[in-house]
Amino acid sequence: MKTLILGLGNPILGDDGIGLRVTESLEAELSGQDITISESNASGLGLLDLLVGYDRAIIIDAIQTKDSNIGAVYRLGVDDLNVTRHATSPHDVNLATALELGKMLNLALPQQISIIAIEIPPVCTFTEECSPDVEKAIPLAVDMALAILNERQERR
Amino acid sequence: MKRIVIDPFTRLEGHGRIDIFLDDDGNVKNAYLRVPELRGFEKFCEGRPVEELPRITPRICGVCPGAHHMASTKAVDAVYHVDPPPVAKKIRELFYAAHMCHSHIAHFYALAAPDFVLGPTADPAERNILGLIAKVGLETGTEVLKHRAYAQDIQAVIGGKATHAVCGLPGGVSKAITEDERRDFEEKSKSMVEFGKLSLKIFDDVVLKNKEYVDLILSDMYTMKSYYMGLVDANNKVNFYEGDVRVVDPDGKEFVTFKPADYLDHVAEHVETWTYLKFPFLKKVGWKGLVEGKDSGVYRVAPLARLNAADGMATPLAQAEYERMYQTLGGKPVHHTLAMHWARLIELQYAAEEMLRLCQDPEITDPNVRTIPTATPDEGVGVIEAPRGTLFHHYQTDEHGMTKKVNLIVATGNNNAAMCMSIKKVAQALIQKSKEATEGILNMIEMAYRAYDPCIACATHSLPGQLPLEVVIYDSGGDEIRRLSQHLS
Numbered sequence: 322m323k324t325l326i327l328g329l330g331n332p333i334l335g336d337d338g339i340g341l342r343v344t345e346s347l348e349a350e351l352s353g354q355d356i357t358i359s360e361s362n363a364s365g366l367g368l369l370d371l372l373v374g375y376d377r378a379i380i381i382d383a384i385q386t387k388d389s390n391i392g393a394v395y396r397l398g399v400d401d402l403n404v405t406r407h408a409t410s411p412h413d414v415n416l417a418t419a420l421e422l423g424k425m426l427n428l429a430l431p432q433q434i435s436i437i438a439i440e441i442p443p444v445c446t447f448t449e450e451c452s453p454d455v456e457k458a459i460p461l462a463v464d465m466a467l468a469i470l471n472e473r474q475e476r477r
Numbered sequence: 478m479k480r481i482v483i484d485p486f487t488r489l490e491g492h493g494r495i496d497i498f499l500d501d502d503g504n505v506k507n508a509y510l511r512v513p514e515l516r517g518f519e520k521f522c523e524g525r526p527v528e529e530l531p532r533i534t535p536r537i538c539g540v541c542p543g544a545h546h547m548a549s550t551k552a553v554d555a556v557y558h559v560d561p562p563p564v565a566k567k568i569r570e571l572f573y574a575a576h577m578c579h580s581h582i583a584h585f586y587a588l589a590a591p592d593f594v595l596g597p598t599a600d601p602a603e604r605n606i607l608g609l610i611a612k613v614g615l616e617t618g619t620e621v622l623k624h625r626a627y628a629q630d631i632q633a634v635i636g637g638k639a640t641h642a643v644c645g646l647p648g649g650v651s652k653a654i655t656e657d658e659r660r661d662f663e664e665k666s667k668s669m670v671e672f673g674k675l676s677l678k679i680f681d682d683v684v685l686k687n688k689e690y691v692d693l694i695l696s697d698m699y700t701m702k703s704y705y706m707g708l709v710d711a712n713n714k715v716n717f718y719e720g721d722v723r724v725v726d727p728d729g730k731e732f733v734t735f736k737p738a739d740y741l742d743h744v745a746e747h748v749e750t751w752t753y754l755k756f757p758f759l760k761k762v763g764w765k766g767l768v769e770g771k772d773s774g775v776y777r778v779a780p781l782a783r784l785n786a787a788d789g790m791a792t793p794l795a796q797a798e799y800e801r802m803y804q805t806l807g808g809k810p811v812h813h814t815l816a817m818h819w820a821r822l823i824e825l826q827y828a829a830e831e832m833l834r835l836c837q838d839p840e841i842t843d844p845n846v847r848t849i850p851t852a853t854p855d856e857g858v859g860v861i862e863a864p865r866g867t868l869f870h871h872y873q874t875d876e877h878g879m880t881k882k883v884n885l886i887v888a889t890g891n892n893n894a895a896m897c898m899s900i901k902k903v904a905q906a907l908i909q910k911s912k913e914a915t916e917g918i919l920n921m922i923e924m925a926y927r928a929y930d931p932c933i934a935c936a937t938h939s940l941p942g943q944l945p946l947e948v949v950i951y952d953s954g955g956d957e958i959r960r961l962s963q964h965l966s
Binding site for chain 1: 521583605606615629
């Protein structure tokens with residue numbers, strides 16, 4: 322089973338890069354395993370290109386919700402993605418639309434796509450640092466990713 | 478006074494907002510485009526080695542990393558006073574033509590075409606790329622994704638990384654193109670030329686053969702007289718990678734042609750309190766506010782502006798279509814904002830032909846891809862045509878090449894005034910007393926904005942900035958009844 326773990330975000334836009342930080346930690350945890358770990362700040366159609374050819378994928382990204390529960394880690398499905406803010410871009414379609422397009426055109430997309438989203442405050446300043454409350458979420462998100470990997474292995 | 482807020486954009490989501498203010502009679506008094514602020518980019522760059530900026534600036538946003546990489550690389554050439562060898566320029570141009578194809582394909586098929594194929598007032602649930610593919614056929618959908626991927630492949634191989642290229646160095650590029658790569662690029666470019674033709678045919682079938690849409694393009698509400706800016710080569714043909722900046726007036730006459738390094742003599746920036754995004758204008762005409770015409774320094778960039786500012790296209794297929802566009806739309810310049818989509822496809826055709834020409838250049842696999850800089854670095858300007866318009870990068874360094882100052886004028890900034898004016902014009906035409914502002918009407922207002930293919934995330938980047946706190950109170954009907962504002966400096 323070809324597995325992709327994909328961190329999304331901008332490494333120089335503060336908390337927006339939290340997905341990349343989680344992926345870095347996962348890289349250490351999963352070294353030696355046959356799992357592709359990758360980073361991107363693509364959205365929509367760009368993500369579609371990255372997902373093609375994998376059987377399962379875990380996408381890790383920052384999120385902002387109405388509750389503004391900073392540092393909270395959510396597990397979402399693709400259907401939840403219409404409401405996220407950073408999974409889409411002003412020049413592209415959102416991921417849900419891109420995936421639907423992929424299905425329409427019979428692309429080899431992952432059967433299982435899980436999304437781990439970490440709640441961040443609004444980002445408006447360029448910096449390489451994440452805020453402490455967001456940083457605290459890294460181990461939680463790492464555990465969640467490992468749990469997702471395990472549960473699927475059990476099922477298999 | 479009533480206020481209608483379009484927030485978020487259906488496709489150009491969350492990052493921007495249009496506020497429409499109605500008068501007591503229910504007519505549009507004013508309409509504004511507002512963008513949120515991303516602060517501190519120039520500050521972030523200061524103190525870093527200037528040759529790192531081509532790898533940092535593409536991170537400003539995810540939409541046009543290739544454009545920032547290339548503008549930055551050219552600015553760094555200028556800072557080091559180094560001229561890359563001919564093959565390095567050709568490799569950069571090849572990369573950049575692929576970037577243009579990639580971006581223009583996404584814009585036309587995902588963002589522009591649904592309005593025409595499904596109809597401007599169609600249900601948003603259908604008025605998207607899925608509805609488009611359902612209507613024009615799965616085969617076309619496959620072609621769209623295939624050619625987008627081709628453009629991406631070429632960028633990734635030359636750029637060295639999938640999204641954020643790392644190939645640009647002061648004085649050249651980091652690696653040469655192998656013969657195997659060249660052959661692969663050539664096949665992909667040939668296919669891209671055909672895809673350009675297909676895209677123009679779709680535009681012809683869907684838009685130009687439909688009188689209703691041609692009338693819409695030609696309608697007053699989508700027409701605005703302004704100056705136009707774009708890079709041109711020595712023959713005044715459109716060039717994305719290098720040349721002089723040419724500006725034509727609203728009558729299509731050359732107003733000025735200037736060297737990129739002199740941009741500050743020609744472009745100044747006006748500031749308004751209600752938006753973070755500055756309003757660049759032509760210094761020698763002056764800022765007269767958000768008004769049209771020859772006396773107003775407002776200018777436009779992006780595909781239609783480039784075509785207006787040039788005397789033609791450097792490749793045959795694109796040139797033929799260029800002539801057809803101006804014949805069809807009543808001669809030069811074309812002031813019809815929605816013609817931006819046609820111009821974008823003409824540029825797709827040109828970029829594809831350029832890719833093929835460069836791949837077939839016997840010099841393209843020359844291994845001599847770098848001139849090592851020897852001069853002391855100080856200051857430099859790099860200008861490039863981003864998919865959405867002219868992009869300026871200006872750096873100053875100390876004698877060790879450490880960045881002291883960064884100034885960027887991005888394409889969406891250049892179009893800021895024009896976008897606000899275009900939005901207002903459509904809003905005034907469509908929202909009138911006792912007429913409900915339907916979803917369809919709001920989309921037609923967005924169409925004025927979408928034509929520019931703006932990329933909001935990178936358009937604001939100032940530090941120090943003001944942080945306004947704004948509390949807007951609405952009544953139960955959604956009408957604004959009170960606003961509390963405060964500025965923390």
